Amino acid sequence: MRLPEARGELSAAVIERLGSGPAAGFACLPKVTDVDPLADEDLQLTLAVCYELHYSGFDDVEDRWEWHPGLLALRADIERMFELALRELTGPQPSVGSAEIPAALTALTAEQGGPSLARYIQSHATIDQFREFVIHRSLYQLKEADPHTFAIPRLTGRAKAALIEIQIDEYGSGQLARMHAELFRTTMSCLGLDTAYGAYLDRLPAVTLAGTNMLSMFALHRRLRAALTGQLAAFEMSSSLPNSRYGNGLRRLGGDNRATQFYDEHVEADAVHEQIAAYDMCGSLVAEHPELAADVLFGAAASEALGGMASTHLLDSWAAGRSSLRPALGSADPQPQADLLAGVAA
Amino acid sequence: MTHEPTHVRPSATVTPYEDGPLLLRGDFEIVTPDGEHIEAGRPTVALCRCGRSRIKPFCDGTHKLIDFRAPAGRQLPHPDPADDAEQRTAD
Numbered sequence: 073m074r075l076p077e078a079r080g081e082l083s084a085a086v087i088e089r090l091g092s093g094p095a096a097g098f099a100c101l102p103k104v105t106d107v108d109p110l111a112d113e114d115l116q117l118t119l120a121v122c123y124e125l126h127y128s129g130f131d132d133v134e135d136r137w138e139w140h141p142g143l144l145a146l147r148a149d150i151e152r153m154f155e156l157a158l159r160e161l162t163g164p165q166p167s168v169g170s171a172e173i174p175a176a177l178t179a180l181t182a183e184q185g186g187p188s189l190a191r192y193i194q195s196h197a198t199i200d201q202f203r204e205f206v207i208h209r210s211l212y213q214l215k216e217a218d219p220h221t222f223a224i225p226r227l228t229g230r231a232k233a234a235l236i237e238i239q240i241d242e243y244g245s246g247q248l249a250r251m252h253a254e255l256f257r258t259t260m261s262c263l264g265l266d267t268a269y270g271a272y273l274d275r276l277p278a279v280t281l282a283g284t285n286m287l288s289m290f291a292l293h294r295r296l297r298a299a300l301t302g303q304l305a306a307f308e309m310s311s312s313l314p315n316s317r318y319g320n321g322l323r324r325l326g327g328d329n330r331a332t333q334f335y336d337e338h339v340e341a342d343a344v345h346e347q348i349a350a351y352d353m354c355g356s357l358v359a360e361h362p363e364l365a366a367d368v369l370f371g372a373a374a375s376e377a378l379g380g381m382a383s384t385h386l387l388d389s390w391a392a393g394r395s396s397l398r399p400a401l402g403s404a405d406p407q408p409q410a411d412l413l414a415g416v417a418a
Numbered sequence: 419m420t421h422e423p424t425h426v427r428p429s430a431t432v433t434p435y436e437d438g439p440l441l442l443r444g445d446f447e448i449v450t451p452d453g454e455h456i457e458a459g460r461p462t463v464a465l466c467r468c469g470r471s472r473i474k475p476f477c478d479g480t481h482k483l484i485d486f487r488a489p490a491g492r493q494l495p496h497p498d499p500a501d502d503a504e505q506r507t508a509d
């Protein structure tokens with residue numbers, strides 16, 4: 073993917089240096105200033121760029137930047153602020169016993185009253201709003217399950233077996249066409265969207281980047297492995313019901329079985345995964361390491377909180393008659409090239 | 419630490435999860451009474467036991483909306499407090 077457009081001093085400095093070789097010094101970077109790390113565009117984009125070096129990298133950026141000490145030091149500064157903000161947002165978590173972990177996760181992920189993105193999408197979203205929703209999800213869904221794979225070597229015993237049981241399904245039992253990321257790609261192409269990984273990075277606001285950045289932070293730090301399992305459990309436990317609404321929304325807008333397969337598959341798959349994640353993965357992890365209980369719940373609470381903030385952003389933008397995406401840059405046309413569903417939506 | 423039982427595992431297992439579905443793992447096939455194949459779609463499936471799923475025989479998470487209660491282990495015969503004499507005669 074291409075390097076994104078900068079959103080401030082910090083991201084500008086990092087993006088400019090990445091464009092030159094890692095020999096370029098890393099002194100004189102702008103200081104990470106005191107901003108709201110959950111909402112700051114410059115900070116979240118910088119973090120997203122740092123993390124991307126561990127996944128697909130960028131066109132014309134040397135792979136050696138991935139482990140550049142100067143860049144890692146900068147990332148560590150941002151991560152400190154980000155993690156602190158997430159812990160403040162979610163508050164202290166109780167250190168419950170392993171037997172209480174599934175119930176605690178269920179309580180954290182129970183459907184709240186109030187406005188729901190899934191209900192709105194099911195009954196009211198326009199085809200353009202549905203496309204925006206898909207674009208927001210694309211940075212994660214096109215690499216769905218990859219961050220959690222980083223946890224495999226960091227878990228042992230039953231927790232490890234449980235994570236692998238989930239991942240096998242996420243990766244379609246090793247069949248490309250059934251990989252969840254590929255199902256998402258199909259949905260994107262049915263909607264006439266660009267399916268290249270990262271194609272919409274410039275359009276994603278901080279609130280969306282914060283969600284994927286949180287995953288990467290949990291995934292890349294062994295210290296936060298319990299938070300990653302808690303995050304995955306929360307993801308799985310708040311998936312089947314919303315995905316059935318997303319699928320029905322897309323059917324309402326004229327999507328065929330191919331277009332909705334990603335959502336239909338998740339209704340069924342995540343009803344399996346949520347049990348494995350809560351009981352077999354998180355429960356077993358805490359049984360073996362009681363000291364990790366609070367971090368399991370932290371990961372779940374942070375996932376729910378950021379998910380809620382992102383949903384609120386979409387609903388608020390649409391209620392105000394605005395796009396929930398950042399404006400398109402220059403000539404890069406965000407409009408779908410092929411309007412496959414437009415006839416039905418009109 | 420929990421250890422796997424040492425006896426040889428059967429080719430398929432069914433695990434009730436508390437207040438949720440039955441997970442079916444291993445070498446199994448799901449068929450209709452007529453013997454028609456129902457595609458499982460994945461190596462481990464969740465079978466609905468609350469009766470309210472819209473994708474039966476699979477679970478779709480609806481059990482969480484209806485406050486479904488069922489233990490993970492075997493339920494032993496017991497009087498149900500909701501089962502008063504009146505309801506029984508009405509059956």
Ligand code: FES
Pocket residue numbers: 343438439440465466467468469470471476477478479480481482
């Ligand atoms: S057991 Fe999950 S929907 Fe019935």
Ligand SMILES: [Fe+2]
Pocket residue numbers: 216242252338341
């Ligand atoms: Fe998935």
Ligand SMILES: [Fe+2]
Pocket residue numbers: 242308341342345
């Ligand atoms: Fe899943």
